[in-house]
Amino acid sequence: MERGKWGSNFGFLLAAVGSAVGLGNIWRFSFLCYKNGGGTFLVPYGLAMLTTGIPLLILEFALGHKMRASAPKSMHAIAHDWEWVGWWPVIFVMFGINVYYVVVIAWCALYMLYSVQSPFPWEGNTETYFYHEFLGLTDGVFDMGHVSLPIVGMTAVLWLVLWFICVRRVERGVEVACKIFMPVLFILTSILVVWGLFLTGAPAGVVQYLKPDWAKLGEVQVWREAFGQMFFSLSLGFGIMIAYASYLPQRTNLVRNAFITAIADGGYSIFAGFAVFSVLGYMAHVKGVGVDSVVKSGPGLCFVVYPEAISKLPAFNSVFGFLFFLTLVLAGLTSAMSIIEAFVAAAVDKFGWGRTKVVTVVCLVACGGSVVFTTGAGLLWLDIVDHFLNSYGLVIVGLLEAILVGWYYRIDHLHFHLSEAKQGRYPMAWDVWWEWSVKFVAPTALAIILAWSVMDEFAAPFGGYPTEALVMIGLGWVIGTFLLSGVFTVFTKHRDRDLASRAD
Numbered sequence: 001m002e003r004g005k006w007g008s009n010f011g012f013l014l015a016a017v018g019s020a021v022g023l024g025n026i027w028r029f030s031f032l033c034y035k036n037g038g039g040t041f042l043v044p045y046g047l048a049m050l051t052t053g054i055p056l057l058i059l060e061f062a063l064g065h066k067m068r069a070s071a072p073k074s075m076h077a078i079a080h081d082w083e084w085v086g087w088w089p090v091i092f093v094m095f096g097i098n099v100y101y102v103v104v105i106a107w108c109a110l111y112m113l114y115s116v117q118s119p120f121p122w123e124g125n126t127e128t129y130f131y132h133e134f135l136g137l138t139d140g141v142f143d144m145g146h147v148s149l150p151i152v153g154m155t156a157v158l159w160l161v162l163w164f165i166c167v168r169r170v171e172r173g174v175e176v177a178c179k180i181f182m183p184v185l186f187i188l189t190s191i192l193v194v195w196g197l198f199l200t201g202a203p204a205g206v207v208q209y210l211k212p213d214w215a216k217l218g219e220v221q222v223w224r225e226a227f228g229q230m231f232f233s234l235s236l237g238f239g240i241m242i243a244y245a246s247y248l249p250q251r252t253n254l255v256r257n258a259f260i261t262a263i264a265d266g267g268y269s270i271f272a273g274f275a276v277f278s279v280l281g282y283m284a285h286v287k288g289v290g291v292d293s294v295v296k297s298g299p300g301l302c303f304v305v306y307p308e309a310i311s312k313l314p315a316f317n318s319v320f321g322f323l324f325f326l327t328l329v330l331a332g333l334t335s336a337m338s339i340i341e342a343f344v345a346a347a348v349d350k351f352g353w354g355r356t357k358v359v360t361v362v363c364l365v366a367c368g369g370s371v372v373f374t375t376g377a378g379l380l381w382l383d384i385v386d387h388f389l390n391s392y393g394l395v396i397v398g399l400l401e402a403i404l405v406g407w408y409y410r411i412d413h414l415h416f417h418l419s420e421a422k423q424g425r426y427p428m429a430w431d432v433w434w435e436w437s438v439k440f441v442a443p444t445a446l447a448i449i450l451a452w453s454v455m456d457e458f459a460a461p462f463g464g465y466p467t468e469a470l471v472m473i474g475l476g477w478v479i480g481t482f483l484l485s486g487v488f489t490v491f492t493k494h495r496d497r498d499l500a501s502r503a504d
């Protein structure tokens with residue numbers, strides 16, 4: 001069966017940037033800057049991008065493009081026994097990260113609808129509203145409480161939307177969706193930034209966001225967070241960029257595409273930070289407190305601080321709220337669809353199943369999995385699964401990719417492929433930079449981060465959760481999906497052998 005093919009290189013870029021730009025860019029990046037030295041944080045972030053992020057992005061692009069295949073088939077092509085390194089990420093991102101990511105998008109979509117209600121349901125105390133009324137948060141990981149009907153309903157609607165987009169071939173589904181969503185996302189973000197900057201107190205917020213503190217460069221934790229954020233943000237180690245690049249035409253400039261994707265992703269993060277911190281500055285001004293007492297990241301920022309700010313805006317509160325949550329929904333959806341595409345590409349490539357069947361089954365199963373995260377313990381489960389999959393899954397996959405390509409498979413094959421695809425050579429210095437990054441810098445950085453996470457795990461239980469919860473849920477998810485990737489690898493091996501013997 002013929003594989004999908006992007007309608008244009010621009011369409012591919014929009015999809016790759018769409019995958020990279022997600023909730024993390026909006027609710028985490030600017031907070032990390034604030035916490036880790038303001039503008040100075042751009043130094044470790046930029047270096048992380050230059051020495052690990054962009055080289056690995058080029059690697060994933062080159063691999064998918066050369067093999068014309070999704071992650072498992074590409075890994076199989078470079079090292080038969082390591083096919084699971086391709087399966088594992090598409091499985092744990094699809095049936096781990098994406099399963100709760102869509103629930104978070106559902107929270108955003110509901111808050112978007114609530115923004116046009118008057119009075120706002122969160123009026124009075126946004127924190128109590130979010131945690132207790134909206135989520136129905138319970139006291140412990142094993143006390144599931146009850147499923148929230150609005151959240152489950154919205155989650156199902158979003159899975160349906162994602163199904164509707166992904167069931168089509170990539171150029172008619174993901175590409176069309178990104179061509180609509182990405183420009184809208186950019187316009188919305190610009191509106192929020194400009195609007196935010198005109199609020200009183202905004203400059204104080206922006207100062208807190210970017211005020212340089214050079215001493216922070218000496219703290220290793222700052223570097224660790226820069227690498228971690230950059231890695232997650234570029235959707236590296238997800239198997240997504242491999243699948244996306246496999247739909248590019250033979251002639252394409254992969255290195256340039258990687259630079260554009262990374263710069264657009266980083267640029268969007270910096271830009272969105274202005275919207276976040278100008279509103280935080282305004283909040284601090286209205287409350288008569290310092291910016292530091294209103295700063296939060298993640299769900300706390302979007303569902304506690306922002307709603308309060310929306311209530312307190314001088315005018316057009318509902319419009320602002322609606323636009324803000326719509327921005328999050330769009331940023332989230334373009335990321336969520338990218339991993340569905342990566343998983344579906346893998347299943348279609350390796351099992352030869354029909355696209356419609358795979359997309360339908362995958363969306364149904366994942367939607368069922370999302371239900372866990374709509375219960376009263378959902379936020380706690382999310383926190384644990386997120387921590388384990390990010391700290392171990394993604395980093396291990398990135399590390400193995402770099403080692404397998406850098407040391408096992410001859411990297412000059414990919415060098416050669418890059419020039420062949422460009423139909424021209426890259427300057428010698430580029431080749432050296434890329435090879436050194438893939439062979440030495442990226443594996444070293446990722447290995448350090450991994451070792452550090454393991455040490456932290458033993459030093460104190462993550463997030464203060466009971467050890468049995470961490471082992472059962474966090475480690476369980478990591479190991480469960482790992483075993484599944486082994487099963488898939490063995491299963492397709494038999495299938496490949498069957499096909500081969502039938503061909504004889």
Ligand code: PHE
Pocket residue numbers: 019020021022023024025097098101232233234235238335336338339
């Ligand atoms: N890059 C995305 C982000 O920053 C991460 C992501 C990709 C999450 C795909 C889910 C699916 O949010």
